[in-house]
Amino acid sequence: MIKCLLNFNDMTKAPKKIEAILPKPMQYGMVGDGFRVYNYFPNGYRIREFISPFLMLDYNPTFDFGPSEQPRGVDVHPHKGFETVTIAYKGSVAHHDSKGNSGIIHPGDVQWMTAGAGILHKEYHEKEFSKKGGPFEMVQLWVNLPKKDKLVEPHYQAIEGKDMGQFKLEEGKGSVNIIAGNFNGIKGSANTYTEINLFDIRLQEAAAINFDVPAEHNCGILMIDGAAEINGKRTMQHEFVLFAREGENIDIKAIDNCTILLLSGIPILEPIAQYGPFVMNTKEELNIAFEEFNSGKFGVLN
Numbered sequence: 347m348i349k350c351l352l353n354f355n356d357m358t359k360a361p362k363k364i365e366a367i368l369p370k371p372m373q374y375g376m377v378g379d380g381f382r383v384y385n386y387f388p389n390g391y392r393i394r395e396f397i398s399p400f401l402m403l404d405y406n407p408t409f410d411f412g413p414s415e416q417p418r419g420v421d422v423h424p425h426k427g428f429e430t431v432t433i434a435y436k437g438s439v440a441h442h443d444s445k446g447n448s449g450i451i452h453p454g455d456v457q458w459m460t461a462g463a464g465i466l467h468k469e470y471h472e473k474e475f476s477k478k479g480g481p482f483e484m485v486q487l488w489v490n491l492p493k494k495d496k497l498v499e500p501h502y503q504a505i506e507g508k509d510m511g512q513f514k515l516e517e518g519k520g521s522v523n524i525i526a527g528n529f530n531g532i533k534g535s536a537n538t539y540t541e542i543n544l545f546d547i548r549l550q551e552a553a554a555i556n557f558d559v560p561a562e563h564n565c566g567i568l569m570i571d572g573a574a575e576i577n578g579k580r581t582m583q584h585e586f587v588l589f590a591r592e593g594e595n596i597d598i599k600a601i602d603n604c605t606i607l608l609l610s611g612i613p614i615l616e617p618i619a620q621y622g623p624f625v626m627n628t629k630e631e632l633n634i635a636f637e638e639f640n641s642g643k644f645g646v647l648n
């Protein structure tokens with residue numbers, strides 16, 4: 347679905363207050379041998395209250411791992427109680443899970459996996475991409491589920507870039523792919539359990555765009571590529587703009603050609619008990635998750 351509309355957001359609303367501009371973390375971490383990621387929301391830091399319903403943002407900036415006959419990635423592992431959202435910018439990722447699902451996430455595509463009651467999966471560089479090597483760039487976002495939905499049946503939404511709701515700026519100055527939520531009346535592709543906006547924004551140098559995000563949403567912007575002025579503040583590539591729950595309007599002026607990820611959502615005000623890939627509400631529920639995992643309840647995947 348492609349629509350051409352004027353950007354008619356209400357400019358009279360108050361600008362959304364910038365809480366902080368976070369630099370790219372100092373250290374990257376490896377997830378398996380295929381994801382060289384910077385974790386923008388370190389565990390335990392009070393940033394959690396500012397980013398709920400999001401739990402984790404791992405970003406693998408462009409990196410060439412080189413050609414490999416044996417696809418790089420992360421082998422079989424569990425998830426329970428939340429959702430993983432993988433956004434491919436460069437290179438391709440293949441996945442398989444214990445429910446018999448599999449697929450490939452190509453540049454511009456998104457995979458929205460609801461782990462819910464528990465699943466095993468593995469995530470690898472796609473075979474042909476792996477053989478050739480080349481630039482690889484990905485985001486994986488973890489989205490919490492509210493207590494009432496933590497045990498839903500695991501499932502996927504494979505969302506291809508070409509099928510996403512898209513807003514186009516005039517004169518080819520850019521576009522917004524609406525992964526989830528709503529922008530200028532265009533609905534996002536993903537079904538979500540809580541109110542979330544997730545926008546893949548591409549702007550040409552000097553282009554400007556304006557977003558209304560409800561004041562009560564937590565909100566952040568990851569500068570994937572390029573520099574921009576956001577609500578009057580200059581932000582550089584790989585910085586993360588963290589907003590306060592104050593004001594609604596986000597004004598972006600691209601300084602260079604920009605690729606920008608905007609995320610926002612209603613915070614889930616429930617206790618979090620997390621151990622690695624299990625995100626529940628209580629310690630008892632974590633223990634149950636371990637028992638289920640150890641006893642093979644999440645299924646089998648080789």
Ligand code: MN
Pocket residue numbers: 423425430467469
């Ligand atoms: Mn995973």
